[in-house]
Amino acid sequence: MNCEKIRERTADYLAGELDEESLAGMRAHLAECPHCREELEGLSVIWTKLGVLPNEEPSAALRSRFYGMLEAYKKGLKKEGEGQGAKRALSIWLGRLMPRKPAFQLGLALILMAAGLGSGFLLSVRPRSAARAEMASLRGEMDGMRRIVAISLLKQASPSDRLMGVSWSVRIDRPGDEIIAALLQTLNHDPNVNVRLAAADALYLFYDHPEVKKGLIDSLAGQTSPLVQVSLISLLVEIRERRAVEALERLIQNEKLNPKVKKLAELGLVQLS
Amino acid sequence: MKTIIRLAGIMILLWAAGTAGSPQESQADHAVVNFSDPAKPGTVEVNISEGSITVRGFEGKDVIIDARWREKVLTKEEQEGEADLAEAEEELDQEEMARKKAQAEKAKGMKMLEVESMGLTIEEEENVIQVNAEEGKRAVDLLIQVPFSTSLRLSCHDDERGVTVEGVSGEIEVETSDGPIVLTNVSGPVVADSSDGEIKAVFGKVTPGKPMSFSAMDGDIDITLPLDVKASLKMKTDEGQIFTDFDVRLTPSQQKKEEDERKEGGGYRVAFEKVTLGLINGGGVEIQLTTYEGNIYVRKAK
Numbered sequence: 001m002n003c004e005k006i007r008e009r010t011a012d013y014l015a016g017e018l019d020e021e022s023l024a025g026m027r028a029h030l031a032e033c034p035h036c037r038e039e040l041e042g043l044s045v046i047w048t049k050l051g052v053l054p055n056e057e058p059s060a061a062l063r064s065r066f067y068g069m070l071e072a073y074k075k076g077l078k079k080e081g082e083g084q085g086a087k088r089a090l091s092i093w094l095g096r097l098m099p100r101k102p103a104f105q106l107g108l109a110l111i112l113m114a115a116g117l118g119s120g121f122l123l124s125v126r127p128r129s130a131a132r133a134e135m136a137s138l139r140g141e142m143d144g145m146r147r148i149v150a151i152s153l154l155k156q157a158s159p160s161d162r163l164m165g166v167s168w169s170v171r172i173d174r175p176g177d178e179i180i181a182a183l184l185q186t187l188n189h190d191p192n193v194n195v196r197l198a199a200a201d202a203l204y205l206f207y208d209h210p211e212v213k214k215g216l217i218d219s220l221a222g223q224t225s226p227l228v229q230v231s232l233i234s235l236l237v238e239i240r241e242r243r244a245v246e247a248l249e250r251l252i253q254n255e256k257l258n259p260k261v262k263k264l265a266e267l268g269l270v271q272l273s
Numbered sequence: 274m275k276t277i278i279r280l281a282g283i284m285i286l287l288w289a290a291g292t293a294g295s296p297q298e299s300q301a302d303h304a305v306v307n308f309s310d311p312a313k314p315g316t317v318e319v320n321i322s323e324g325s326i327t328v329r330g331f332e333g334k335d336v337i338i339d340a341r342w343r344e345k346v347l348t349k350e351e352q353e354g355e356a357d358l359a360e361a362e363e364e365l366d367q368e369e370m371a372r373k374k375a376q377a378e379k380a381k382g383m384k385m386l387e388v389e390s391m392g393l394t395i396e397e398e399e400n401v402i403q404v405n406a407e408e409g410k411r412a413v414d415l416l417i418q419v420p421f422s423t424s425l426r427l428s429c430h431d432d433e434r435g436v437t438v439e440g441v442s443g444e445i446e447v448e449t450s451d452g453p454i455v456l457t458n459v460s461g462p463v464v465a466d467s468s469d470g471e472i473k474a475v476f477g478k479v480t481p482g483k484p485m486s487f488s489a490m491d492g493d494i495d496i497t498l499p500l501d502v503k504a505s506l507k508m509k510t511d512e513g514q515i516f517t518d519f520d521v522r523l524t525p526s527q528q529k530k531e532e533d534e535r536k537e538g539g540g541y542r543v544a545f546e547k548v549t550l551g552l553i554n555g556g557g558v559e560i561q562l563t564t565y566e567g568n569i570y571v572r573k574a575k
Contacts, residue, residue: 192464198561225466227488230490260490
């Protein structure tokens with residue numbers, strides 16, 4: 001059973017209306033797919049909360065009152081004869097339907113509101129979960145598509161295309177290892193300084209990914225462009241990456257290092273330690 | 274199809290021993306190269322270590338290359354190197370000294386022929402013309418005329434004169450270490466980098482949907498865009514300033530990082546990247562401008 005089928009059957013599962021075979025298939029899938037599990041958990045919480053809401057039933061008093069009012073209305077109708085306008089009759093009918101005491105009026109209003117909310121909730125739960133599933137799968141598809149586009153653009157001969165590849169990779173919600181690896185590869189080996197700069201900026205946005213911080217630190221030693229060095233130093237200081245201290249110290253010892261980069265690296269060392 | 278033209282493989286210059294310092298006429302090379310498929314826009318790739326590159330678009334199908342070899346000028350490093358060598362000579366042992374003396378005796382009354390090797394290699398393969406100058410002692414000034422739609426990949430190091438491009442509508446990738454980059458009447462996506470030089474680019478029009486990027490360590494970046502350009506600028510300068518006469522709508526930087534470690538006993542902080550995002554005419558083609566010390570100028574075409 002795939003994720004899509006699972007989503008279709010979620011409502012039946014929650015209502016306990018699945019046959020044995022589907023139930024087994026569903027359980028097997030849930031055991032493997034953390035994503036569906038998460039979604040189902042969310043949904044079952046809502047489902048249980050809905051179950052707790054009491055069903056609205058009119059009280060016996062309301063019933064007798066209603067019939068009483070109806071009787072009185074019929075009598076009144078006979079008494080007042082045919083001269084009464086239909087409009088007026090209706091307004092009287094409705095007025096009598098209303099409990100006389102303000103406390104009862106408020107009570108009735110609250111009950112009606114609760115019933116409205118409850119039924120609205122019940123009615124909307126299916127489309128809402130379907131819409132959510134649709135959104136989630138759409139987002140997943142978009143991410144997958146962006147990944148493919150980004151990776152293929154990063155391999156192009158034109159630097160402008162590779163820049164576009166970097167832009168695409170930034171738009172991915174969950175970049176995944178593949179994109180991170182491709183961006184690090186670009187940062188370290190792209191022949192163009194501008195593309196390497198863009199890759200550094202992009203990686204900064206994904207710095208909570210475990211590979212990124214290490215990748216940025218390791219990259220520092222191999223960079224020859226002063227601008228890329230400056231950019232990396234700023235990023236490492238920005239994310240207060242203390243492990244970068246060693247790399248900065250090594251960089252400062254390089255005799256060929258641009259004096260401005262050296263100054264910035266020294267400043268960075270002070271800020272980090 | 275592959276054409277290889279070797280030019281000026283070896284040139285011999287006669288130098289009178291006594292007039293070594295007098296100015297010498299520089300040598301010029303000329304070559305016309307055609308693309309294997311002239312119907313499609315080709316690419317010209319130039320890679321020289323010392324010298325300058327000038328490329329001009331023209332109404333033609335071929336690529337015309339003129340190379341002018343500059344008078345040899347010793348760089349500071351080379352001068353130091355020669356001084357070191359002279360110093361070392363003083364320490365030569367007696368035997369070596371005697372041999373040198375004997376050699377000098379033999380050459381008495383004669384002129385020395387200085388043999389200077391210069392090489393320019395031009396190759397064409399699959400619509401890509403590659404021009405490489407052999408790494409020699411002399412700098413070369415290249416003037417290259419190309420069909421308008423040609424794409425360029427230019428790289429020029431260790432020279433003050435840098436790269437100049439005029440009237441080329443293809444994609445341009447250019448890098449210099451010392452010299453400036455000056456692009457006039459270009460339209461293709463430009464990706465330019467200069468370590469010590471400045472970058473100036475005047476666009477006749479801008480190819481939509483193709484990102485561009487300019488970066489310089491020390492120099493200014495000065496770009497001129499058409500009035501109606503739709504562009505999204507991403508500007509970053511550490512020590513310089515940004516100037517423009519466009520109506521640029523600044524948008525908050527997206528590169529925001531939030532850290533909340535208060536639960537773990539740490540602190541809370543929000544960091545913003547020093548990138549300024551600006552939209553011209555609602556935004557469009559991505560243009561990244563990065564400089565460390567220089568200023569950024571974004572001008573309206575007059």
